Amino acid sequence: MAATHSSPVPRNRAPRGSARSALIAAAHATVRRQGYAATSVDEICAVAGVTKGAFFHHFESKEALAVAAAEGWTERARPMFELAPHNRLDDPLARLLGHIDFRLSMLDGPTEDYTCFVGTMVQEAYATSDRIRAACEASINAYCEALAPDIQAAIEAYGVPEDMTAIGLAQHVQSVLQGAFVLAKTTNDPAIARGTVTHLKRYVRMLFGRN
Amino acid sequence: MAATHSSPVPRNRAPRGSARSALIAAAHATVRRQGYAATSVDEICAVAGVTKGAFFHHFESKEALAVAAAEGWTERARPMFELAPHNRLDDPLARLLGHIDFRLSMLDGPTEDYTCFVGTMVQEAYATSDRIRAACEASINAYCEALAPDIQAAIEAYGVPEDMTAIGLAQHVQSVLQGAFVLAKTTNDPAIARGTVTHLKRYVRMLFGRN
DNA sequence: GACAACATACCAACCAGTCGGTATGTAGAA
DNA sequence: TTCTACATACCGACTGGTTGGTATGTTGTC
Helix, strand or coil: CCCCCCCCCCCCCCCCCCHHHHHHHHHHHHHHHHCCCCCCHHHHHHHHCCCHHHHHHHCCCHHHHHHHHHHHHHHHHHHHHHCCHHHHCCCHHHHHHHHHHHHHHHCCCCHHHHCCHHHHHHHHHCCCCHHHHHHHHHHHHHHHHHHHHHHHHHHHHHCCCCCCCHHHHHHHHHHHHHHHHHHHHHHCCCHHHHHHHHHHHHHHHHHCCCC | CCCCCCCCCCCCCCCCCCHHHHHHHHHHHHHHHHCCCCCCHHHHHHHHCCCHHHHHHHCCCHHHHHHHHHHHHHHHHHHHHHCCHHHHCCCHHHHHHHHHHHHHHHCCCCHHHHCCHHHHHHHHHCCCCHHHHHHHHHHHHHHHHHHHHHHHHHHHHHCCCCCCCHHHHHHHHHHHHHHHHHHHHHHCCCHHHHHHHHHHHHHHHHHCCCC
16 A cells, blocks of 8 residues: 555655745745634644644744744745835835835735734734744834835935834834734725725825825 | 532632623633633633633633623723713814823733733634624724714814715724734833824824814 | 655644533422 | 422533644655
8 A cells, every 4th residue: 555665656745845935834824814823733734735744844843933934924025025116216205105005005805815924923922922922023123124214214304293203103104004904804804904004194194294 | 528518618609690701801811811712711711710611501612702702892891981081071182182092091011901802812713713703893893983973073173184084083093003002012012002002193183183 | 874854653731512410599389 | 488390500520633742764865
């Protein structure tokens, strides 16, 4: 019954060395749908198309995969935002508003395709796993810090209320997005999320005197 | 070893009939800390101080408790907001800004004490349990609809951009709050959350021409 | 042949849910 | 008032399946 040493069917397997990234991608997809705790290691392995042996070869625990997946999430998002066309605009405020429009355009299709992996995971793990919490914090931080320079430049170009910082507004942008995802999940529809991000866009325009 | 019919130690037990509400309160506390999937029925029972028998006497499943707890969350929040002093102000915009200040003042102490039970739960359950998703949607909806009349009155009194609705702004308020909770969990500190809600307050003031 | 990259078989702990039973209350008949 | 019949509230041992994790075997590559 077992395959002989010279099986004629090579059992088309994923190329050697791809298991790690496949597991991270599977974690992204599965956790975004069901959350972290409800996702089992077996399930992640099945989605990734590898076995448990491969899983524990690359990660010492489920928690370690979560940390690696949070780092992977940052790497996955970075080029998507950096290479977007609005980044080539000259005016920093136009780049910021372009970014918000870009985020707005992403709010479409199935819920699990536009929601945030680290935002979902940190809600479950902030109190029980400090390693996961810190990894999610780092990912969110990277996003805010990537947004801050354009905001800072816009502040310098257009002025803004005194008690406001670039990083603070970047955190507000991220906050509205995370909240939009939560609201969208309650209806399983991105309509509410688009409404909320539209309010955010209006706020930014008003802040910089462009309404 | 078993207690005799006239045990001198009455084994101080919670009063008869209190198990159901104790279980709901325990669910609120535990899920806010660890999330829904990571919280076991045994754990909820232990926190509530009842046994599994009592649990399954009152709820046919863990999912049924989740639905009841979502409804209980609405009931728990309602009087807190209704009885707050800012509700007695005459001006609707002052009531709205007072509400935001009230929410701001709540962002203090341990994370699990100010975060939202239904917001946490819906992130995990939106795709796997439609009953839980709908119960969370109803709770969030109740909040937005409670906020909408004051917003509507403020719109009528002060005017506002055309393409804006009372319920839409109420949803934006809720969205910012939910996002603030996520960001706060990231650092396990409410400072970011306060910054974000402060941006929200400034937006509302600007919208109604009060900056 | 040595080492990394997998696969397979397995385990103890834990999980949601079940079930037979007990304790407490309550309504009606005598 | 008190006894019977029944309902509700609660208890905790038990079960079958699932969980994260391990131990060991196999395969491809340098």
